[in-house]
Amino acid sequence: MRRVAVFGATGSIGASTLDVIARHPDRFRATALTANDKVDELVALCVRHRPDIAVVADASRYAALRDALAGAGLHTEARAGSEALVELAGSDACDTVVAAIVGAAGLPSTLAAARAGKRLLLANKEAIVVAGALLVEAVAANGAELLPIDSEHNAIFQCLPGPAIHGAARPGVRRIVLTASGGPFRGRTRAQLAEVSPDEACAHPKWRMGRKISVDSATLMNKGLEVIEAHWLFGAAADAIDVVVHPQSIVHSLVEYADGSMLAQLGNPDMRTALAYGLAWPDRIDAGVAPLDLAALARLDFEAPDRAAFPCLDLAYRALREGGGAATVLNAANEVAVSAFLQGRLGFLGIATVLAAALDALHGARADSLDALLALDAEARRVATTLLRSP
Ligand SMILES: NC(=O)C1=CN([C@@H]2O[C@H](COP(=O)(O)OP(=O)(O)OC[C@H]3O[C@@H](n4cnc5c(N)ncnc54)[C@H](OP(=O)(O)O)[C@@H]3O)[C@@H](O)[C@H]2O)C=CC1
Ligand SMILES: CC(=O)[C@@H](O)[C@H](O)COP(=O)(O)O
Numbered sequence: 086m087r088r089v090a091v092f093g094a095t096g097s098i099g100a101s102t103l104d105v106i107a108r109h110p111d112r113f114r115a116t117a118l119t120a121n122d123k124v125d126e127l128v129a130l131c132v133r134h135r136p137d138i139a140v141v142a143d144a145s146r147y148a149a150l151r152d153a154l155a156g157a158g159l160h161t162e163a164r165a166g167s168e169a170l171v172e173l174a175g176s177d178a179c180d181t182v183v184a185a186i187v188g189a190a191g192l193p194s195t196l197a198a199a200r201a202g203k204r205l206l207l208a209n210k211e212a213i214v215v216a217g218a219l220l221v222e223a224v225a226a227n228g229a230e231l232l233p234i235d236s237e238h239n240a241i242f243q244c245l246p247g248p249a250i251h252g253a254a255r256p257g258v259r260r261i262v263l264t265a266s267g268g269p270f271r272g273r274t275r276a277q278l279a280e281v282s283p284d285e286a287c288a289h290p291k292w293r294m295g296r297k298i299s300v301d302s303a304t305l306m307n308k309g310l311e312v313i314e315a316h317w318l319f320g321a322a323a324d325a326i327d328v329v330v331h332p333q334s335i336v337h338s339l340v341e342y343a344d345g346s347m348l349a350q351l352g353n354p355d356m357r358t359a360l361a362y363g364l365a366w367p368d369r370i371d372a373g374v375a376p377l378d379l380a381a382l383a384r385l386d387f388e389a390p391d392r393a394a395f396p397c398l399d400l401a402y403r404a405l406r407e408g409g410g411a412a413t414v415l416n417a418a419n420e421v422a423v424s425a426f427l428q429g430r431l432g433f434l435g436i437a438t439v440l441a442a443a444l445d446a447l448h449g450a451r452a453d454s455l456d457a458l459l460a461l462d463a464e465a466r467r468v469a470t471t472l473l474r475s476p
């Protein structure tokens with residue numbers, strides 16, 4: 086029986102994870118659930134899944150969580166604070182950690198799970214963008230099992246040869262091709278993007294996701310973050326990672342081999358496939374996802390991304406090639422800019438402007454330890470916040 090801690094249980098990935106777990110009570114038990122501050126949603130999940138532990142990151146919500154759990158007649162232990170998340174990830178309460186907190190806030194608990202040698206289902210792409218080297222080293226040094234959950238990386242993982250050695254180049258692999266839906270604004274010019282609203286940006290054509298990743302998909306920064314994620318997961322250089330727009334989101338990514346073969350993983354756009362794969366690996370189990378009807382689909386389309394209308398993609402390549410702390414800076418500035426956009430304080434086109442200026446301002450920054458990375462993240466947020474005020 087796998088004992089699974091779901092970090093970010095109240096989110097979109099959390100819901101999909103708990104759906105798969107509930108389909109297999111013989112194989113999995115959700116022993117711990119976490120949220121940021123949504124106590125009512127977390128307690129409702131506890132009523133349904135009966136975990137041993139529930140954690141809210143926001144320490145001021147501790148009493149509310151404790152009282153609500155008791156009020157619901159549950160024996161689930163209430164915990165709170167960011168330290169409680171780190172402690173849980175490394176503890177005996179779980180052997181499997183689903184890292185589904187959004188943003189760099191998920192990094193400390195994700196790294197703690199790797200350091201404790203857990204099976205780590207990584208949805209929280211910002212953690213590996215911010216701390217790729219540290220995370221991959223921690224996985225290798227502590228015998229952790231890193232299962233990529235991001236749909237593209239899960240697809241690549243399924244298409245790569247041999248045992249999974251993260252960060253190691255694979256002989257015979259020539260190129261990794263990430264597919265991108267193109268987001269809700271595919272086909273628009275820059276001028277047509279100037280006035281788009283947060284709700285329009287969050288209306289993803291194929292996936293129902295949290296608002297931060299939805300905006301990232303709309304700017305193509307999601308694909309940029311995924312390029313950096315692929316570099317760390319699969320040991321591929323920037324020149325060996327390509328992006329192709331595929332609006333149907335049926336081909337989840339491809340691996341090109343030296344002999345001209347391309348292997349792809351296909352499926353309906355439903356994260357339960359990747360989550361079931363990661364939970365049961367190397368077995369295959371029912372995820373509740375319908376098989377593809379290829380004849381009904383009839384066609385699959387591919388096109389090059391519009392790099393001029395969506396400059397965030399190339400900003401991510403720039404950060405990857407620059408190395409050092411550039412990806413940490415890019416991610417932090419992006420979190421600040423996306424949050425400002427969602428609050429109506431920054432226009433859609435301003436997101437890329439802030440990112441480029443933050444990369445310029447902190448060019449050459451380096452950070453190797455967790456503390457140094459968190460300090461650089463904080464500095465980049467400070468710089469990006471200043472840039473919001475002087476566009
Ligand atoms: N959704 C998807 O299909 C996919 C998501 N991902 C990645 O997975 C991660 C989660 O995405 P998604 O589920 O869409 O996001 P959601 O916004 O739906 O959920 C985010 C979760 O993180 C919690 N959270 C937010 N801030 C903090 C914090 N500071 N400390 C601790 N917990 C926090 C939220 O708690 P609360 O509810 O209390 O606010 C919630 O449980 C992201 O990194 C995303 O890029 C990757 C591929 C696909
Ligand atoms: C489901 C998933 O993995 C998302 O990251 C998805 O890829 C977003 O779609 P885009 O291809 O539009 O970024």
Ligand SMILES: [Mn+2]
Pocket residue numbers: 235236237311
């Ligand atoms: Mn993805």
